[in-house]
Amino acid sequence: MEKTTSIMIVGVGGQGSLLASKLLGNLLTDEGYDVKVSEVHGMSQRGGSVVTYVRYGEKVYSPIVTEGECDYIISFEKLEAARYASCLRKGGRIIVNTQQIDPMPVITGSAEYPENVLEELKNQGFQIDDFDALAPAMEAGSAKAVNIVLMGHFAAHTSIPKEKWMAALEKTVPAKFLEMNKKAFCLGYGE
Amino acid sequence: MKKLLIGNEAVAWGLYNGGLSVISSYPGTPSTEITEFLAKHDDIHTEWAPNEKVACETAFGASLAGVRSACAMKHVGLNVAADPLFTLSYTGVTGGMVICVADDPAMHSSQNEQDSRHYAIAAKVPMLEPADSAEAYEFAKSAFELSEQYDTPVILRMCTRIAHSQCVVDIGEREGTPRKEYVKQPAKYIMMPGYAKVRHPLVEQRTENLRAMAENCAYNRIEDRGSEIGIITSGCSYLYVKEVFGDSVSILKIGMPNPLPEKKIREFAAKVKKLYIIEELDPVIENHVRSLGIACTGKTLFSAIGEFSQQTIREAFRKEGVDFGESPEKQGEAPKVPGRPPMMCAGCPHRGMFYTLAKNHITVLGDIGCYTLGAVAPLNALDSTLCMGASVSGIHGFNLGMNGEAEKKTVAVIGDSTFMHSGMTGLVNIAYNATNSTVIILDNSITGMTGHQQNPTTGYNIKGDPAAKVDLEALCKALGIRRVRVVDPYNLKECEAAVKEELAAEEPSVIISRRPCVLLKYVKAKTPLKVDAEKCRACKRCMGLGCPAISMKNGKARIDTTLCVGCGVCEQLCPFGAIGEV
Numbered sequence: 067m068e069k070t071t072s073i074m075i076v077g078v079g080g081q082g083s084l085l086a087s088k089l090l091g092n093l094l095t096d097e098g099y100d101v102k103v104s105e106v107h108g109m110s111q112r113g114g115s116v117v118t119y120v121r122y123g124e125k126v127y128s129p130i131v132t133e134g135e136c137d138y139i140i141s142f143e144k145l146e147a148a149r150y151a152s153c154l155r156k157g158g159r160i161i162v163n164t165q166q167i168d169p170m171p172v173i174t175g176s177a178e179y180p181e182n183v184l185e186e187l188k189n190q191g192f193q194i195d196d197f198d199a200l201a202p203a204m205e206a207g208s209a210k211a212v213n214i215v216l217m218g219h220f221a222a223h224t225s226i227p228k229e230k231w232m233a234a235l236e237k238t239v240p241a242k243f244l245e246m247n248k249k250a251f252c253l254g255y256g257e
Numbered sequence: 258m259k260k261l262l263i264g265n266e267a268v269a270w271g272l273y274n275g276g277l278s279v280i281s282s283y284p285g286t287p288s289t290e291i292t293e294f295l296a297k298h299d300d301i302h303t304e305w306a307p308n309e310k311v312a313c314e315t316a317f318g319a320s321l322a323g324v325r326s327a328c329a330m331k332h333v334g335l336n337v338a339a340d341p342l343f344t345l346s347y348t349g350v351t352g353g354m355v356i357c358v359a360d361d362p363a364m365h366s367s368q369n370e371q372d373s374r375h376y377a378i379a380a381k382v383p384m385l386e387p388a389d390s391a392e393a394y395e396f397a398k399s400a401f402e403l404s405e406q407y408d409t410p411v412i413l414r415m416c417t418r419i420a421h422s423q424c425v426v427d428i429g430e431r432e433g434t435p436r437k438e439y440v441k442q443p444a445k446y447i448m449m450p451g452y453a454k455v456r457h458p459l460v461e462q463r464t465e466n467l468r469a470m471a472e473n474c475a476y477n478r479i480e481d482r483g484s485e486i487g488i489i490t491s492g493c494s495y496l497y498v499k500e501v502f503g504d505s506v507s508i509l510k511i512g513m514p515n516p517l518p519e520k521k522i523r524e525f526a527a528k529v530k531k532l533y534i535i536e537e538l539d540p541v542i543e544n545h546v547r548s549l550g551i552a553c554t555g556k557t558l559f560s561a562i563g564e565f566s567q568q569t570i571r572e573a574f575r576k577e578g579v580d581f582g583e584s585p586e587k588q589g590e591a592p593k594v595p596g597r598p599p600m601m602c603a604g605c606p607h608r609g610m611f612y613t614l615a616k617n618h619i620t621v622l623g624d625i626g627c628y629t630l631g632a633v634a635p636l637n638a639l640d641s642t643l644c645m646g647a648s649v650s651g652i653h654g655f656n657l658g659m660n661g662e663a664e665k666k667t668v669a670v671i672g673d674s675t676f677m678h679s680g681m682t683g684l685v686n687i688a689y690n691a692t693n694s695t696v697i698i699l700d701n702s703i704t705g706m707t708g709h710q711q712n713p714t715t716g717y718n719i720k721g722d723p724a725a726k727v728d729l730e731a732l733c734k735a736l737g738i739r740r741v742r743v744v745d746p747y748n749l750k751e752c753e754a755a756v757k758e759e760l761a762a763e764e765p766s767v768i769i770s771r772r773p774c775v776l777l778k779y780v781k782a783k784t785p786l787k788v789d790a791e792k793c794r795a796c797k798r799c800m801g802l803g804c805p806a807i808s809m810k811n812g813k814a815r816i817d818t819t820l821c822v823g824c825g826v827c828e829q830l831c832p833f834g835a836i837g838e839v
């Protein structure tokens with residue numbers, strides 16, 4: 067049986083991870099995979115740490131991803147990439163937006179933001195693809211498009227052709243925001 | 258039609274296609290989306306009730322009228338609806354009735370980790386428990402037939418993982434179920450002792466009939482793989498077991514946790530050498546298996562606390578020396594990083610009032626909603642949070658217990674939705690039994706925490722259409738409170754004056770702190786504010802608000818313009834005029 071692929075989309079509540087997982091879910095279902103997605107609703111959406119799991123393959127049972135199982139961590143924020151790093155399997159990859167959002171313990175001064183956290187992970191042997199997704203999102207028209215810029219960036223790592231991603235995007239995003247999101251996706255994809 | 262659905266949307270489709278006519282619910286994570294998805298259909302009635310008891314009794318009334326009905330709530334909601342539930346078990350139904358209840362193991366968004374299966378057992382009603390969206394659809398749909406066939410309400414138990422996980426569901430067509438003719442049936446529906454005494458034996462008999470059904474129904478199924486170990490499991494635990502063992506162990510999957518079968522369990526247990534029970538939260542199946550005199554391993558290996566995962570299963574069986582193939586190999590350890598707890602949004606209208614209360618060292622009996630987040634640093638504004646409504650009832654008792662000494666420095670805070678849910682009755686008690694209590698209604702014109710649902714104070718119904726709007730000022734007065742005033746929480750001076758005056762007053766009072774939630778579509782953000790680094794002297798006064806948009810960078814305060822909504826509260830705190838529009 068073909069191995070199940072596991073993806074985690076992590077970030078800060080309110081950053082739009084639900085749309086990102088919806089896009090992935092639609093795409094992978096159209097590709098004919100068995101897909102499970104686990105979302106976060108409720109309290110964490112108020113600025114807490116949020117994690118969404120997407121798993122696909124021939125037959126997927128569990129909707130969640132645990133230690134050492136994750137093929138790709140897609141992170142909206144630096145600290146969050148580090149938080150879930152132990153979920154990455156050997157040889158997995160982290161794709162991370164270099165944005166820094168201070169959590170409340172940092173704001174109140176009871177904790178410090180580990181500025182070089184990505185370098186530390188790289189030194190430990192983690193494969194990390196870090197880039198600024200905020201600037202392209204702004205270029206596309208809104209800071210909110212960070213989610214789609216990241217998905218575009220991730221898409222370039224997969225074997226699924228870009229047209230299919232675009233088709234899934236059309237299915238997922240409301241018409242009003244489609245143009246902006248298409249632009250954000252392409253900027254993330256690297257075009 | 259095949260679609261990727263979260264469990265709650267699957268339940269909605271199951272209920273809809275099963276012939277639902279009326280659903281009345283109160284929001285609560287992780288159950289809320291069931292009713293939100295149903296509200297998209299115009300050929301059924303959907304509504305947000307003020308609380309779960311009202312919702313459940315509305316569903317009862319609709320069933321009495323002969324149509325298929327439902328209500329949905331989170332686990333603690335069933336505490337509120339428990340009163341109708343226990344007697345509904347006696348009356349039974351006319352139109353099929355389904356009570357959807359969603360547990361929250363690991364407390365992602367809840368104040369406790371209670372296990373709803375105890376209610377099904379205690380109230381003697383059947384309960385169904387799906388393991389994924391596809392089953393959620395099937396179980397919700399078939400629950401109506403079960404309900405009508407056995408003349409009982411049926412509880413559909415969800416949990417966070419299933420409610421909010423997606424898988425592909427094959428959605429069929431809606432079955433139109435005509436309304437049954439209304440016939441007056443006093444002996445069935447008037448539960449006074451004479452009639453209830455006749456109904457109780459029928460309830461006991463029904464449980465026996467259901468148990469017989471449980472032996473052969475499609476809800477409970479055996480996957481016989483001829484293995485030495487056997488696992489009895491249910492809900493999402495089943496998925497984790499399958500993830501680890503695939504088709505290599507024998508499984509009895511329970512889809513109906515009440516009433517549980519006996520013969521089927523004996524038959525399954527007899528075939529295996531060692532029996533494990535894997536269920537999240539309490540040992541409900543385990544206790545039943547033990548009561549049959551069958552040895553098994555359950556809670557000694559699998560905790561009664563929190564959620565499971567495939568990792569839980571692997572770790573447990575590794576301890577047991579059971580082989581399950583390869584374990585995943587991780588790249589490395591995660592570094593220790595600061596936590597990121599949830600917090601009130603930048604510009605949240607609750608913040609100004611909490612700042613005022615914290616500044617004046619007021620004891621605050623809290624309640625449940627976004628404003629529970631006033632408990633976290635730097636505001637640290639709350640003293641207690643128990644359950645919905647307990648702030649208002651609690652302050653009355655607190656003031657009695659403190660013998661009047663605390664009245665001048667204690668308040669209760671409660672949201673608009675929570676006040677409608679169960680705060681009103683507590684306020685009646687304050688007026689009627691006379692404590693000099695001060696209650697602050699944090700009116701942000703929405704049910705915020707659960708994802709922005711309308712409620713009776715907002716002037717709109719579940720579909721967003723205009724609806725009767727509760728006049729909070731008039732209501733509080735009608736309940737017997739003479740001192741009622743409204744303040745704008747964005748105005749710190751006004752907040753402080755109101756709090757001081759009402760605490761000083763020699764009678765109970767209500768302060769309505771009114772300003773809509775900043776996440777509402779009609780609330781337009783203002784220009785973000787900036788800190789003039791020249792003027793900022795790093796006194797950190799503004800940091801005391803705990804607004805996520807403000808942080809210290811290079812020894813000066815800085816405002817993140819992507820987060821700031823220009824509420825202007827921090828500007829009022831800066832003694833050096835460093836915060837402003839340019």
Ligand SMILES: Cc1ncc(C[n+]2csc(CCOP(=O)(O)OP(=O)(O)O)c2C)c(N)n1
Binds near residue numbers: 283333625628674
């Ligand atoms: C009995 C019960 N039902 C439902 C919930 C879920 N719940 C938590 S907070 C909340 C409502 C909060 O609304 P409101 O009081 O208006 O405060 P806001 O979040 O808008 O600040 C609900 C429904 C609960 N905790 N307990």
Ligand code: SF4
Binds near residue numbers: 600606774775776
């Ligand atoms: S959702 Fe609204 S009420 Fe809740 S924290 Fe955010 S601004 Fe405040």
Ligand code: SF4
Binds near residue numbers: 604786804824825
């Ligand atoms: S004006 Fe000040 S308090 Fe209000 S959102 Fe902006 S930074 Fe936060």
